[in-house]
Amino acid sequence: MKILFTFYNPSGGMDTLNRIRCEALQKIGIECHMLYKFDGNGRRNIKHIKTHICSTNKDIEDLLQRENYDAVIVCTDFELLQKIRASGYKKTLIYEIQGLGTMETAVEILKQAEANVTKYASALLYPRTSHLMRLLEDFFPDKKHFSFDDPLNMDDFGYTSYPQKKYCVIAWVGRIEANKNWRDFIELGYQLSRSIPNLYLWMFGDMDLNEPGEQKKFEEKIAELGIEDRVIRYSNVPHEQMADYFSMIGDSGGFLCSTSILEGFGYAVAEAMLCRCPVLTTDSDGVRNFIFHHETGLFFPHGDIGQAVVLAKQLMYNAELRKHIRTNGERYIKVRFTVRKYTKKFMKMLGELGVK
DSSP, X not given: OEEEEEESSSOHHHHHHHHHHHXXXXXXXXXXXXXXXXXXXXXXXXXXSEEEEOOSHHHHHHHHHHHOOSEEXXXXXXXXXXXXXXXXXXXXXXXXXXXXXXXXXXXXXXXXHHHHHHHHOSEEEEOSOHHHHHHHHHHOTTSEEEEOOOOOOOSSOOOOOOOOOSSEEEEEESOSSTTTTHHHHHHHHHHHHTTOTTEEEEEEEOGGGSOHHHHHHHHHXXXXXXXXXXXXXXXXXXXXHHHHHHHHHHHTTOEEEEOOSOBSSOHHHHHHHHTTOOEEEOOOBGGGGTOOBTTTBEEOOTTOHHHHHHHHHHHHHOHHHHHHHHHHHHHHHHHHSOHHHHHHHHHHHHHHTTOO
16 A cells, blocks of 8 residues: 655644654555655655655646555645646545644635535544534535544654753744744743743744744844843754753753644644653643643643743642653653554544545
8 A cells, every 4th residue: 555645845743743654654564655845844854754845736647647646645735635636646535634723714724625625535634623623524514534643653752861951941842923822932931030040941943934024023022021042942953852852841840831822733742741841831722632731731821921920830840740740741642642543543544435
């Protein structure tokens, strides 16, 4: 069997998901390829997976005819569904959604996608995230739906002990854009820095993908608050090294802060937990899959920086709570989000769709 996974570019959570599931499926004898319309810095993370970069109709048609895939999974790019069918591809074509930003953005994208998905897609695939489940069932009631958890790579990604930092780190992962809500993180960091002199804010992302307008506002905000020296920005860290960073952040006495408005899954949160880095997060829906308040992490209300400060200090200074959350978080991820569970459900989906 041969399968193709597609997305716009190799970056963020989709880069992680595609690599993990391709590696897992290849271990059970399924040949997997990836197709991206544009190249990206995440390409350096890809090893031992055949990856194609092309966007023209001719290149896509040549690829499909040459490789003769048994199934193609198209994430988000509804226009690609039409191109694939127009090339003459008649086999299983699955439309996947992993996250669409804010609810307003999600509704707008699905309105644009509705005709192509209805006409060309064999089925829908998405994580068990309530707002995605509700939206997709409303838009596509007559399609076959498959919804199950995304996997994490637990063989090569996890906690490692390092010498403890002489300062405390709180971290944030994402693009500088409205939905990731960087403002709440910066405001929280500023408020905490007033009573924690050795606090640093580490921010991870791909600077090439930041929204220019938001980037300008970000620069102005940290200058206004006078915390430029505390904010350390890391761009395009190789994925396997993020486990080391998460481990160091957890051992520094700090935490990962996620401030997103809406997420489909939230890989950074799950990966931090896997590395014993505790998490303070807004309720962005997708993180409900692995954050349980005071058990595996802590929630704070969107925009309530006062409450975020209170909970952050509990997480940093209540040793018993901190140990409880770190231990439970790591254990929960290891039990629920295995590649074995994912491949089993993925292959069951293909079987139900008639892929032999």
